[in-house]
Amino acid sequence: MEKPILVGLLGLGTVGSGVVKIIENHQERLMHQVGCPVQIKKILVRDIYKKRDVQVDPAMLTTNATDVIDDPEIDVIIEVMGGIEETRQYLLRALRQGKHVVTANKDLMALYGSELLTVAAEHHCDLFYEASVAGGIPILRSLVDGLASDHITKLMGIVNGTTNYILTKMCKYGASYEDVLAEAQALGYAEADPTADVEGLDAARKMAILARLGFSMNIDLEDVQVKGITSITEEDLNYAKRLGYTMKLIGIAHRNGNKVEVSVQPTLLPDSHPLASVNDEYNAVYVYGEAVGETMFYGPGAGSLPTATAVVSDLVAVMKNMRLGVNGHYAVAPQYEKQLKSPAEIFSKYFLRIHVKDQVGAFAKITTLFSERGVSFEKILQLPLKDNNLAEIVIVTHRASQQDYEEILQQLRDLEIVQEVKSSYRVEGEGK
């Protein structure tokens, strides 16, 4: 029997437990693929006495990272503990000792991916991170390998399982935000601190990673415009339904030449749009390449076994490379200079809901602001509110530049007849 490849696991939570199960249950298949057994030797946790939903030999558990990272017999470190600074130090230490790394950590890869990949390359190590974006969907591998020959100009998708789960349950069943967030946490979809999910930061991190790989540009997290789902109201969801839209948290990365825009924001999609029917914790990423045209990748974006599948597949890739005596990192070698688009160069349709004083000429004043900037309406509704002196106006515009639209919003807020701008969302798909 060949000597096993020994693995050190950092973390035994939702994803770590899935990794242990897959390595145990698929041992024969892994043997076939790689030609030698694989075995987890040590596992770092915070609390070795915690009750877990996977059985491991208690002697494997440790609360001392050194026991895992500095063990000379361990060839590969799988990091599924989360966190940024401490974790970054652990992985740098592992790479500098020549250990290969597999991680599911988008927080870390979005901020320090370039540094870690550089150190990995310097030490001839693999550093794979497929699970970090869209859980079980092999999207990074598809961008790096499957679409390697193409020039990708657009990436758009649902890349956060927690918020998609929440929006699905709120839109379809009228569930309350708090209840469904608690469900998503119990199901293991949410981050340890779900603020990153609901405020759009988790999706922004994933979009930065996707755009970096897809466009071969050094896209930083701060280049991503971010808005989360916390301010979406029941009224907005009702109007969306009435107008034939579905609300989704959508990430978009788009380039025209060297000019790029990357954003994450709640977006209204026509019900017929392919992303509108991606529900629950599922994710989907639409990729447009100049030669291939449209492609779409769909699958579970969060959860124990789906995410662990991506982690263990990365482990298989590492083990194959070890056996071949090569290493093939997902290089971050920016080939194109990045230039962010200005707000005047970013175009979209918009949904706007405002409360105005129900006075003669109010409507005309509002439409004038739009027409002065050449922004026309696709849909418009005006309804009386319970307070008889107020009316609710809902507008869906045709495409407008972000700059024009934001200036219109500012001018609307300054109008005496406008009581409040209640909500505003990007609208994608169909129409001019």
Ligand SMILES: NC(=O)C1=CN([C@@H]2O[C@H](COP(=O)(O)OP(=O)(O)OC[C@H]3O[C@@H](n4cnc5c(N)ncnc54)[C@H](OP(=O)(O)O)[C@@H]3O)[C@@H](O)[C@H]2O)C=CC1
């Ligand atoms: N959950 C999901 O669906 C997905 C998660 N990810 C990413 O995978 C990673 C893990 O997520 P998940 O499994 O959900 O997280 P969990 O909170 O379920 O698990 C984290 C594990 O790491 C251990 N741990 C955390 N911090 C430390 C520390 N400082 N020292 C020692 N042990 C520590 C915990 O120990 P203990 O058990 O003792 O508390 C726990 O076992 C994160 O980076 C996450 O973003 C990526 C894709 C999907």
Ligand SMILES: N[C@@H](CC=O)C(=O)O
């Ligand atoms: N919290 C994340 C987990 C996977 O990345 C999500 O909900 O998508």
Ligand code: NA
């Ligand atoms: Na993935």
